Amino acid sequence: MFWVLLILIILLLLALAAGFVIFNSVFLYNDQNKGDDSSALDPSSIDSDSDLMRPTAGKYYAFRAPYIKKFNELPLKELSITSFDDLKLYGYLLEGDPKEVVICVHGYKSSMQEDFADRVSIYLERGSTILLLNDRAHGKSEGKYLGFSEHDKRDVAKWVDLINEMYDEPRIYLHGVSMGGATVIHCANSKLKNVKGIIDDCGFDSIEGISKYLIKDVYHLPYFPFGDLAWFWSVVITGVSFNTSKGEECVRDTDIPILFIHGKEDHFVPCFMSEKMYEACVSPKELHLIEGCGHAAAYMMATEEYTEAVNRLLDGGFK
Numbered sequence: 210m211f212w213v214l215l216i217l218i219i220l221l222l223l224a225l226a227a228g229f230v231i232f233n234s235v236f237l238y239n240d241q242n243k244g245d246d247s248s249a250l251d252p253s254s255i256d257s258d259s260d261l262m263r264p265t266a267g268k269y270y271a272f273r274a275p276y277i278k279k280f281n282e283l284p285l286k287e288l289s290i291t292s293f294d295d296l297k298l299y300g301y302l303l304e305g306d307p308k309e310v311v312i313c314v315h316g317y318k319s320s321m322q323e324d325f326a327d328r329v330s331i332y333l334e335r336g337s338t339i340l341l342l343n344d345r346a347h348g349k350s351e352g353k354y355l356g357f358s359e360h361d362k363r364d365v366a367k368w369v370d371l372i373n374e375m376y377d378e379p380r381i382y383l384h385g386v387s388m389g390g391a392t393v394i395h396c397a398n399s400k401l402k403n404v405k406g407i408i409d410d411c412g413f414d415s416i417e418g419i420s421k422y423l424i425k426d427v428y429h430l431p432y433f434p435f436g437d438l439a440w441f442w443s444v445v446i447t448g449v450s451f452n453t454s455k456g457e458e459c460v461r462d463t464d465i466p467i468l469f470i471h472g473k474e475d476h477f478v479p480c481f482m483s484e485k486m487y488e489a490c491v492s493p494k495e496l497h498l499i500e501g502c503g504h505a506a507a508y509m510m511a512t513e514e515y516t517e518a519v520n521r522l523l524d525g526g527f528k
Contacts (some may be wrong), residue, residue, distance in 0.1 A: 228438020231428060235439065236354045236447060238318055238346045261427075261477040265503035265510065272509045273327050280326035285341070290367045296351040298364055303339040307376045309523065310338040312368055314361070316387025316505065320348060324386040328410075328508050331519050338379070342368060344389070357416055358391035359449045362399065365392060369401045382523060384408040387478060387505055391419075394486065395454040398462040406522045407467045411475055411505055414456035414482040416449070422479060456482070460490035466526040467494050468518055472502025472510065493527035 254260055255267045262269070285301035292298055301321065311332050315324040321341035332339045344361055345352035356364065365383065372381055381403045385393035390412020397407055413419035417440075424436045440451045460467060467490055471483040480498055487496040497518055502510040521527065 224434055224438055225441075227435055229442050231424070231430075231435055232439040232442035232446070236357065236443060236449075238353075238355050262504045262506075263476055264474055264501070265472070265506040269503075269506040269509050272506075273323070276326040276330070277322050280322055280329065288340070288371065290364070290371055292345065292360075292367065293363050294360070296345055298345055298350040298352075298367075299343045299348065300368060301341045301343075303333075303341075305332075305336045305338045307338060308379055309335070309382075310340065310372050310376065310379045311382045311384055311523075312365065312372070313339065313341045314365060314383065314385040314389030314392050315342065315344060315347070316385075316389050317355070317357075318347075319387065324389065324505065325384075328384070328386075328515075331516050335520070335523065337523075338376070340368065340372065354447045355388075356392075356447075357443075357449055358388055358395055358413075359416060359453055360447070361388070361392040362395040362454065365396055366399060366401055369404060373402050379403055380405045380523075382406045382408065384410070384519075385412055386410045387412060390478075391415075391456065394456045394467075395459055397459040397465055397467065397492075404465060406526060407465055408470070408519060408522065409467060409483065409486075410470045410507060411472060411478050411480075411483070412456070413478045414486055415452060415454060416443075417451040418455075418482060419478060420451055423477075426476075456486045457489040460486050460492070460494075463490075464492050466492055466522055468522050468527075469494065469496045470499070470507045470515060470518070471497075472499045472504060472507055474502055475504045477504035495521075495527050 256263045260266055283303055285303055288300045288302055290298050313325045315321050325341055343350040345356050383393035390409040393407050394409050394412050420436050421432050424430055424432050443449045469483045469487045471480040473480055495518055499507045499511045508515045
């Protein structure tokens, strides 16, 4: 009996350790030098079977390089807020029309340059006021662990409050890519003042949903018990539960027009997540699925379609 109990304790400790390793690899991140392009990447990995950004990664890295160069020359003004958990978070403002403000939220272990250097062209052409965020633990923003859309939606709410303090009754739009897309979708039912539209570019539906999809693809492990143990560590260490915010529930309780954009060949965040959220959405909506497009490359693959859809939203929403 003693040996059976000992073996069970050892197996439990090993499982907890494995869950912690998975949690740590996903949530732990404190990067202070994002914004460079992909020169540090192993060229042999780009668009390989193991590359979650396939099949358009290499093409997209080349496409966005000149945009990043131009982006880095923009006269951005640094702003900051203090988060609900006392982190100093930074955003970068390009002032234009004070009545039209777009808040841009980048993706997982990415940066505002990587995800918005190209897309921001839409708003530069319109003359919008643009606020580009550094998510917690990214860029200059403080934090050890990612908010993974759950804490980030609370951070976005504080940025919305700041914009409403700065400008008189602005029309605010939230534009997110990947994890940023999930963040803005999870804001859909938060009743944020003056938010008039949301652009969700390849965002996942929930942390639980994307974890179940990726733990098999990346770690080649069953979700039970390893995903559940990562969830346990997430709650204990960061206070983030995997199923607090669910995209389908958020869009069933909103009147905000939503634009969903997703690549059909996305191997990081599967496009069925956007399809399911689109079907559940009760507000004015559009869904654009881009042929032959991998993760986060929709603007490159369908520039005109992407631009026209965003302009349609900002020019009065969808019918």
